[in-house]
Amino acid sequence: xxxxxxxxxxxxxxxxxxxxxxxxxxxxxxxxxxxxxxxxxxxxxxxxxxxxxxxxxxxxxxxxxxxxxxxxxxxxxxxxxxxxxxxxxxxxxxxxxxxxxxxxxxxxxxxxxxxxxxxxxxxxxxxxxxxxxxxxxxxxxxxxxxxxxxxxxxxxxxxxxxxxxxxxxxxxxxxxxxxxxxxxxxxxxxxxxxxxxxxxxxxxxxxxxxxxxxxxxxxxxxxxxxxxxxxxxxxxxxxxxxxxxxxxxxxxxxxxxxxxxxxxxxxxxxxxxxxxxxxxxxxxxxxxxxxxxxxxxx
Amino acid sequence: xxxxxxxxxxxxxxxxxxxxxxxxxxxxxxxxxxxxxxxxxxxxxxxxxxxxxxxxxxxxxxxxxxxxxxxxxxxxxxxxxxxxxxxxxxxxxxxxxxxxxxxxxxxxxxxxxxxxxxxxxxxxxxxxxxxxxxxxxxxxxxxxxxxxxxxxxxxxxxxxxxxxxxxxxxxxxxxxxxxxxxxxxxxxxxxxxxxxxxxxxxxxxxxxxxxxxxxxxxxxxxxxxxxxxxxxxxxxxxxxxxxxxxxxxxxxxxxxxxxxxxxxxxxxxxxxxxxxxxxxxxxxxxxxxxxxxxxxxx
Numbered sequence: 001x002x003x004x005x006x007x008x009x010x011x012x013x014x015x016x017x018x019x020x021x022x023x024x025x026x027x028x029x030x031x032x033x034x035x036x037x038x039x040x041x042x043x044x045x046x047x048x049x050x051x052x053x054x055x056x057x058x059x060x061x062x063x064x065x066x067x068x069x070x071x072x073x074x075x076x077x078x079x080x081x082x083x084x085x086x087x088x089x090x091x092x093x094x095x096x097x098x099x100x101x102x103x104x105x106x107x108x109x110x111x112x113x114x115x116x117x118x119x120x121x122x123x124x125x126x127x128x129x130x131x132x133x134x135x136x137x138x139x140x141x142x143x144x145x146x147x148x149x150x151x152x153x154x155x156x157x158x159x160x161x162x163x164x165x166x167x168x169x170x171x172x173x174x175x176x177x178x179x180x181x182x183x184x185x186x187x188x189x190x191x192x193x194x195x196x197x198x199x200x201x202x203x204x205x206x207x208x209x210x211x212x213x214x215x216x217x218x219x220x221x222x223x224x225x226x227x228x229x230x231x232x233x234x235x236x237x238x239x240x241x242x243x244x245x246x247x248x249x250x251x252x253x254x255x256x257x258x259x260x261x262x263x264x265x266x267x268x269x270x271x272x273x274x275x276x277x278x279x280x281x282x283x284x285x286x287x288x289x290x291x292x293x294x295x296x297x298x
Numbered sequence: 299x300x301x302x303x304x305x306x307x308x309x310x311x312x313x314x315x316x317x318x319x320x321x322x323x324x325x326x327x328x329x330x331x332x333x334x335x336x337x338x339x340x341x342x343x344x345x346x347x348x349x350x351x352x353x354x355x356x357x358x359x360x361x362x363x364x365x366x367x368x369x370x371x372x373x374x375x376x377x378x379x380x381x382x383x384x385x386x387x388x389x390x391x392x393x394x395x396x397x398x399x400x401x402x403x404x405x406x407x408x409x410x411x412x413x414x415x416x417x418x419x420x421x422x423x424x425x426x427x428x429x430x431x432x433x434x435x436x437x438x439x440x441x442x443x444x445x446x447x448x449x450x451x452x453x454x455x456x457x458x459x460x461x462x463x464x465x466x467x468x469x470x471x472x473x474x475x476x477x478x479x480x481x482x483x484x485x486x487x488x489x490x491x492x493x494x495x496x497x498x499x500x501x502x503x504x505x506x507x508x509x510x511x512x513x514x515x516x517x518x519x520x521x522x523x524x525x526x527x528x529x530x531x532x533x534x535x536x537x538x539x540x541x542x543x544x545x546x547x548x549x550x551x552x553x554x555x556x557x558x559x560x561x562x563x564x565x566x567x568x569x570x571x572x573x574x575x576x577x578x579x580x581x582x583x584x585x586x587x588x589x590x591x592x593x594x595x596x
Contacts, residue, residue, distance in 0.1 A: 032464065032474060033457035033481070040452060087417060092409035111390035115413065116459055119385060119420065120452035126424045127447035130440045138436035142428045145443055149425035154338060154418035159331035161414055166330065176330060183331070 007288035014057045014074065015050035017067070021075040025128055035109070039117035040124075043086050043105045044079065051221075052077045052192040058286050059196025059210055062279045069135055073144065073195050076128040080152055081188055083121035086114055088161065122152075135199060143198050151191040160184025164249075172250035178219070181252075186218035193217075209275055213286070216272035220293050223265040226251040227258065232297065269294060305586035312355045312372065313348035315365070319373040323426055333407070337415035338422075341384050341403045342377065349519075350375045350490040356584050357494025357508055360577045367433050371442065371493050374426040378450055379486055381419035384412055386459065420450075433497060441496050449489040458482025462547075470548035476517070479550075484516035491515075507573055511584070514570035518591050521563040524549040525556065530595065567592055 022044055029037040053074030060070035089096040089104040090111060097107050106114035128134065129144045150156055160183030167180065193214035197206040230253055253261040269290040276283040320342055327335040351372030358368035387394040387402040388409060395405050404412035426432065427442045448454055458481025465478065491512035495504040528551055551559045567588040574581040 027452055031457070032477065033452070033460040035464065036452045036457055036460040083417075087413055090410075090413065092413060112388075112463055113460070115385055115388065115390060116456050116463075118417075119381075120456045122417065122420055123447050123451040123456065126443055127451060130444040130447060138440045141440050142436045142443075145424055145440075146428040149421050149428060153421040153425060154325055154331070154334045158414050158418045158421065159329070159334055162331040162334040162411070165410055165414075166333065179330065 004288060004292055007285055007292055010058065010285035010288075011049060011051075011054050014054040017057065017071050018050055018053035018074045018078055019045070021071045022078065025072070025075055026079075026124070035113060036116055036120055039105055039109045039113045040120050042108055043082050043117055043121065046100050046102065048100055050074075050078060052081050052188055055189065055192035055214065055286075056195050058283075059193045060199050062196060062282050063200030063202050063206075065196065065199045068133065069199050070196070072128055072131070072134040073199060074192075076125045076134075076144075076148065077188060077192050077195070079121045079128070080125040080148065083118040083125070084152075084157060084161075084188075086118040086121065090114060093161075093165075125152075137201075140198060140201060144195060147194065147198065148191055151187040156183055156187040157185075160187070167249045174252065174255050177250055177252055177255065181219060181222040182215065185222055186215055189214040189218040189221070209278070213272050213275040216268045216275070217289065217293070220265050220269050220272065220290060223252050223261050223268075224293050224296060226253040227261060227265075228296070228298070229253075230258065265294060302586060302590055305583055305590055308356065308583035308586075309347060309349075309352050312352040315355065315369050316348055316351035316372045316376055317343070319369045320376065323370070323373055324377075324422070333411060334414055334418055337403055337407045337411045338418050340406055341380050341412075341415055341419065344398050344400065346398055348372075348376060350379050350486055353487060353490035353512065353515075353584075354493050356581075357491045358497050360494060360580050361498030361500050361504075363494065363497045366431065367497050368494070370426055370429070370432040371497060372490075374423045374432075374442075374446065375486060375490050375493070377419045377426070378423040378446065381416040381423070382450075382455060382459075382486075384416040384419065388412060391459075391463075423450075435499075438496060438499060442493060445492060445496065446489055449485040454481055454485040455483075458485070465547045472550065472553050475548055475550055475553060479517060479520040480513065483520055484513055487512040487516040487519070507576070511570050511573040514566045514573070515587065515591070518563050518567050518570065518588060521550050521559050521566075522591050522594060524551040525559060525563075526594070526596070527551075528556065563592060 026041055026044065027037050029041070056074040056077060057070045060073070085099060086105045088094050089099055090106055096104050098104065102108075104114070105117055109117070125148065126145055129148065130141055132141075134144070135141050152158065154162075160180055163176075163180045164184055172180070190211045193210040194207045197203070197210050200206075229251075252264065256264055272290055273287060276287055279286075324339055324342065325335050327339070354372040354375055355368045358371070383397060384403045386392050387397055388404055394402050396402065400406075402412070403415055407415070423446065424443055427439055427446065430436075430439075432442070433439050450456065452460075458478055461474075461478045462482055470478070488509045491508040492505045495501070495508050498504075527549070550562065554562055570588055571585060574585055577584075
């Protein structure tokens with residue numbers, strides 16, 4: 001098996017473990033309010049690569065963190081990521097009808113239910129982390145919660161979404177675009193990787209190293225996403241493409257050009273790999289992520 | 299000064315202390331994403347009675363909890379309550395243009411910004427609670443976070459909003475309406491009161507007692523709110539009235555009638571007062587809340 005085959009197996013294993021945990025922690029549909037439970041589950045159990053759970057589980061695996069702890073943390077970041085997709089797809093935001101090849105939550109239910117389902121997913125992320133099964137130390141749980149709130153909040157992911165909204169109205173330079181990406185998608189990647197070191201109580205040096213890896217990995221992810229938006233088809237990606245260009249939004253591709261952006265992605269990928277050096281063979285799957293991202297087609 | 303004058307002073311003091319804390323904990327407008335900070339502050343600094351902060355501060359005051367801890371917890375519940383109003387006012391939900399006599403957040407900004415501002419307020423509630431300044435014990439902070447997430451989540455406030463959405467489509471009996479109210483508005487009152495006992499590490503008996511007080515106080519609040527919806531004018535309440543009737547929604551007023559609902563509110567208020575008995579003079583302001591709610595005009 002080549003190394004990308006190993007990565008595919010690791011991704012699949014992380015996805016299955018996280019989905020089993022999500023099945024347990026999400027409320028089953030019941031009562032007069034069953035529609036909210038159904039909408040939350042519809043949004044969560046929609047396939048997807050489960051890339052953030054993979055990062056949590058692999059980074060926790062660098063330090064012998066107990067599986068159940070990593071999986072609950074993986075579930076928390078996945079519900080948080082999913083809430084952001086549900087709200088982002090709303091008519092007032094990106095107005096997307098399709099997500100992973102099927103109707104978005106507000107299309108399958110209605111707008112009000114989608115708003116509430118997103119709110120419910122955001123809320124349960126913190127409930128999962130606060131529970132003693134996530135870690136016996138309350139100090140560790142509080143650190144995870146504080147970091148997730150920071151990464152997802154008004155100066156993190158939500159701030160990035162706000163910048164994205166004003167992006168069409170002004171001229172962005174490369175630095176602005178990098179800030180947008182670092183906040184909008186990078187922050188959750190940073191949390192996912194750092195969480196492994198927090199769960200292990202491995203100390204601030206490992207936290208900083210894994211955040212640096214995540215930051216670069218996130219940039220590679222974003223540049224290749226922007227490249228796909230320009231070069232791919234809706235059939236391959238399962239969502240609308242060409243949207244950035246249509247909206248006149250600056251991306252690293254529009255600034256550097258297709259070949260320039262590819263070169264930049266390769267350079268940043270090299271830096272990401274260097275950050276993993278101290279972890280040797282344990283970081284094999286994380287390492288394989290970079291060539292995978294550089295060559296992905298969806 | 300009569301006792302309602304004392305309550306007015308206590309409410310005002312709690313509101314001012316909480317607003318000073320909110321001023322410090324909410325991010326100041328800055329950067330490319332300043333619009334999100336502005337919208338969050340617009341929604342928060344809109345006046346309002348700050349009833350939930352008052353409950354946190356008064357219940358913490360039953361046990362000698364340090365002021366700063368009670369105020370941070372009060373700020374957390376107020377941002378969470380405010381997020382629920384911002385999302386509830388959206389066109390897809392209640393579609394309200396006015397809140398406390400001025401444009402709702404999506405009217406003053408736009409829908410996308412209001413969705414994100416609500417998300418940002420919900421997120422920062424947990425960030426505030428996770429911070430060591432809220433309580434030196436991480437176990438206490440985690441308990442506050444777990445309880446708030448439960449109270450605000452899909453089986454709490456959000457569940458109540460979901461039930462409210464389906465309320466116009468079916469026939470509700472008194473029990474259904476009580477469940478709706480207990481979830482939609484009651485859960486945050488219960489958290490606010492119980493938080494005082496959690497901050498004091500006073501034990502589960504006090505937690506249960508203050509939750510019981512809050513549950514009954516919340517029902518009185520809701521019944522009088524429903525009565526105002528039927529009997530008051532938009533001028534007095536600063537928001538649209540007669541909406542429940544227009545939407546054909548069952549309330550305790552539509553089930554019991556105006557006089558029947560008034561009698562029910564009085565009976566429940568008596569039970570709420572009885573729960574406060576062990577706290578003597580320290581519970582004076584909490585006690586005064588009941589006659590205030592029973593006679594309020596806005």
